Amino acid sequence: MSDNSIKNMEDFAAVSGISRPTVSKYFNDPKSVRASTRSKIETALEKYDYRPNIYAINQNRSRTKNIGLVVPNMTDPFFAAIARALEGLILDAGFSPLLLSSHGGADQEVANLESLRAIKPAGVLLAPWGRASNLAEVCRFADQIPTVLFDANLDGVGAGFFGSDNVQSIDLIVDYLCRSGEAPAFFEMENPINPNALRRRTAYVAAMERQNQTATFIRVKGDGWDFEEIGYREGLRLFAQGDLPSSTILCSNDRLAIGLLAAAFERDIKVGLDSDCSLRIAGHDDHPFARYTCPGLTTIAQDYAAIGARSVEAILKLIHRPDQPKTREMALFEGRLVMRGSA
Amino acid sequence: MSDNSIKNMEDFAAVSGISRPTVSKYFNDPKSVRASTRSKIETALEKYDYRPNIYAINQNRSRTKNIGLVVPNMTDPFFAAIARALEGLILDAGFSPLLLSSHGGADQEVANLESLRAIKPAGVLLAPWGRASNLAEVCRFADQIPTVLFDANLDGVGAGFFGSDNVQSIDLIVDYLCRSGEAPAFFEMENPINPNALRRRTAYVAAMERQNQTATFIRVKGDGWDFEEIGYREGLRLFAQGDLPSSTILCSNDRLAIGLLAAAFERDIKVGLDSDCSLRIAGHDDHPFARYTCPGLTTIAQDYAAIGARSVEAILKLIHRPDQPKTREMALFEGRLVMRGSA
DNA sequence: GAAAAAACTTTACGCGTGATAAAATTAAGT
DNA sequence: ACTTAATTTTATCACGCGTAAAGTTTTTTC
Numbered sequence: 001m002s003d004n005s006i007k008n009m010e011d012f013a014a015v016s017g018i019s020r021p022t023v024s025k026y027f028n029d030p031k032s033v034r035a036s037t038r039s040k041i042e043t044a045l046e047k048y049d050y051r052p053n054i055y056a057i058n059q060n061r062s063r064t065k066n067i068g069l070v071v072p073n074m075t076d077p078f079f080a081a082i083a084r085a086l087e088g089l090i091l092d093a094g095f096s097p098l099l100l101s102s103h104g105g106a107d108q109e110v111a112n113l114e115s116l117r118a119i120k121p122a123g124v125l126l127a128p129w130g131r132a133s134n135l136a137e138v139c140r141f142a143d144q145i146p147t148v149l150f151d152a153n154l155d156g157v158g159a160g161f162f163g164s165d166n167v168q169s170i171d172l173i174v175d176y177l178c179r180s181g182e183a184p185a186f187f188e189m190e191n192p193i194n195p196n197a198l199r200r201r202t203a204y205v206a207a208m209e210r211q212n213q214t215a216t217f218i219r220v221k222g223d224g225w226d227f228e229e230i231g232y233r234e235g236l237r238l239f240a241q242g243d244l245p246s247s248t249i250l251c252s253n254d255r256l257a258i259g260l261l262a263a264a265f266e267r268d269i270k271v272g273l274d275s276d277c278s279l280r281i282a283g284h285d286d287h288p289f290a291r292y293t294c295p296g297l298t299t300i301a302q303d304y305a306a307i308g309a310r311s312v313e314a315i316l317k318l319i320h321r322p323d324q325p326k327t328r329e330m331a332l333f334e335g336r337l338v339m340r341g342s343a
Numbered sequence: 344m345s346d347n348s349i350k351n352m353e354d355f356a357a358v359s360g361i362s363r364p365t366v367s368k369y370f371n372d373p374k375s376v377r378a379s380t381r382s383k384i385e386t387a388l389e390k391y392d393y394r395p396n397i398y399a400i401n402q403n404r405s406r407t408k409n410i411g412l413v414v415p416n417m418t419d420p421f422f423a424a425i426a427r428a429l430e431g432l433i434l435d436a437g438f439s440p441l442l443l444s445s446h447g448g449a450d451q452e453v454a455n456l457e458s459l460r461a462i463k464p465a466g467v468l469l470a471p472w473g474r475a476s477n478l479a480e481v482c483r484f485a486d487q488i489p490t491v492l493f494d495a496n497l498d499g500v501g502a503g504f505f506g507s508d509n510v511q512s513i514d515l516i517v518d519y520l521c522r523s524g525e526a527p528a529f530f531e532m533e534n535p536i537n538p539n540a541l542r543r544r545t546a547y548v549a550a551m552e553r554q555n556q557t558a559t560f561i562r563v564k565g566d567g568w569d570f571e572e573i574g575y576r577e578g579l580r581l582f583a584q585g586d587l588p589s590s591t592i593l594c595s596n597d598r599l600a601i602g603l604l605a606a607a608f609e610r611d612i613k614v615g616l617d618s619d620c621s622l623r624i625a626g627h628d629d630h631p632f633a634r635y636t637c638p639g640l641t642t643i644a645q646d647y648a649a650i651g652a653r654s655v656e657a658i659l660k661l662i663h664r665p666d667q668p669k670t671r672e673m674a675l676f677e678g679r680l681v682m683r684g685s686a
Numbered sequence: 687g688a689a690a691a692a693a694c695t696t697t698a699c700g701c702g703t704g705a706t707a708a709a710a711t712t713a714a715g716t
Numbered sequence: 717a718c719t720t721a722a723t724t725t726t727a728t729c730a731c732g733c734g735t736a737a738a739g740t741t742t743t744t745t746c
Binding site (some may be wrong): 007008009010020021024025027028034036053055056057058059060061283 | 731732733734735736742743
């Protein structure tokens with residue numbers, strides 16, 4: 001027969017013995033048709049494996065069933081893990097995730113938003129590049145398409161933000177470090193791109209105040225996202241100089257700490273809690289590799305299960321009720337202290 | 344005026360003073376219209392920022408300007424790095440990359456191919472899941488849509504394969520290890536999913552033969568992609584037992600080695616070349632984190648610049664001349680020895 | 687078992703663009 | 717200015733599906 005000639009819904013409707021509009025209805029919602037016709041269609045479906053043309057479907061719809069997902073840097077395992085979790089949640093909600101990475105920088109971020117615009121997504125989950133983001137463009141985008149921010153906040157942009165409570169988490173780890181040894185110095189980049197880095201800095205100052213300690217900083221130079229390299233290079237330099245402000249170092253993020261630990265190892269500086277150790281190092285984020293550093297990295301685990309769940313929930317609500325009151329939703333989730341050998 | 348009412352090409356053609364078919368021609372190839380009309384269109388473009396509806400464009404086309412890019416696991420920084428490089432090459436060629444990860448396993452791989460089918464990509468670059476891949480489905484897909492494999496080969500599937508020459512690279516590192524100390528034992532998983540693991544195993548046997556050494560294996564249990572965890576857990580177990588077949592261990596890949604190094608550190612086993620070290624560990628792939636292990640991991644760097652370039656080149660050739668002779672192209676690229684502290 | 691409700695069929699149109707043939711215009715060369 | 721080639725315009729169809737209206741059949745309800 002003409003088995004292979006099922007080119008469109010018309011043809012498929014013919015072989016399944018159902019009219020095309022009903023078949024169309026079926027594909028939009030299988031439960032919206034009578035059980036008997038549904039089974040007829042599904043029988044034919046098994047035999048002819050037809051699928052509606054996605055472009056024709058979306059041509060009329062002003063919004064599709066896609067949800068854009070933009071992360072600043074997929075090469076960072078931390079974001080890769082979050083992205084993966086979010087993909088799952090989006091799929092569960094019956095939408096198709098479209099994952100894009102802004103690794104090129106703020107320009108790539110804008111380019112990603114442009115690509116998404118062309119695809120007319122129902123909504124977008126955006127972890128912005130950071131301070132360097134093209135705020136005007138991101139704003140313009142968020143005004144046109146339902147957008148929820150996660151991981152890093154840009155004030156007032158999008159319909160909501162969900163991320164970590166840096167004040168709580170930094171307080172938690174500063175408290176732990178102070179109780180278990182010398183108060184920590186804060187290791188950070190001079191000009192961090194990520195807004196979270198700035199918030200953690202402020203949170204560190206406040207936490208140290210609460211501990212009646214004076215905040216001290218180790219600020220290092222470095223551009224871009226090659227944090228391990230920066231931590232390593234600057235660690236080597238610092239250890240060579242030998243004038244650390246404290247024997248406990250709290251890094252602004254795990255990736256800096258990973259580099260710093262490698263530098264300490266190379267310089268034969270024992271890191272940890274034991275009596276023969278001269279340095280303690282802690283991080284923030286619970287990077288997937290934090291448990292395989294030497295020693296394992298004491299750090300803060302972000303609750304990104306919760307962050308992801310709430311972000312997806314928010315974007316879905318926005319999609320289903322697009323004309324709701326314009327109150328910007330926002331929630332910060334507590335971090336959890338993960339104790340390993342390094343501090 | 345009616346500034347914002349540019350809803351389609353008709354409207355845009357009107358405001359730019361050019362007929363719609365000519366505008367259409369412009370968007371398909373700006374150089375195909377007269378310079379004067381081109382500038383007219385581009386002037387209007389700046390003023391009204393219209394962009395053709397991507398769904399309407401693709402509705403008729405049997406193939407789009409998209410190239411699918413499927414990697415087994417984006418959470419693995421190695422694949423994240425390759426994917427990023429490939430994305431750049433695809434963009435340079437004037438196509439849009441669509442990146443998908445099969446992290447769910449072979450089922451997700453099939454699902455990804457299904458998604459891609461719906462999008463009608465011009466071609467697909469596929470790094471297959473491995474032995475567990477649904478061979479029949481992948482084959483069926485590759486028969487319908489131009490497909491090139493990279494990283495891992497599936498015999499006869501797709502129009503070509505580009506990857507690393509495991510025989511050369513393993514020979515290179517075995518030779519180095521033998522010259523610089525005790526001949527290596529091969530650390531691997533019992534049932535590796537990745538075809539490269541099997542090839543490296545065979546290559547190891549052959550290389551040891553050439554060195555007049557007897558091949559010895561350390562085979563460990565473990566499922567899935569959590570290689571660091573497996574290396575770490577099994578490393579702890581092995582070191583507790585204390586009956587290693589050799590003081591030099593060549594791991595099937597870097598991620599196993601990273602776990603193994605962490606285990607050695609925890610057990611106070613000094614790894615490296617110095618006289619006070621009792622163990623040497625080497626890996627394969629030059630994982631982005633290999634330079635931050637303690638000590639830095641001696642390994643083989645895959646030439647994935649070349650692999651990526653050739654893969655993209657091959658898929659482009661296939662797209663432009665779809666009916667060329669059906670010889671399956673294939674090339675293996677040499678690895679480079681990266682010497683660090685661990686061996 | 688009849689009336690009401692629900693689901694389906696038929697018919698027809700619209701979406702925004704690509705493609706093409708024939709006619710009209712413009713540019714280039716002499 | 718005239719010829720010729722190149723380009724643009726006009727007009728029309730195609731693509732595959734969503735959707736609405738009107739009529740028909742099936743199922744549910746009492």
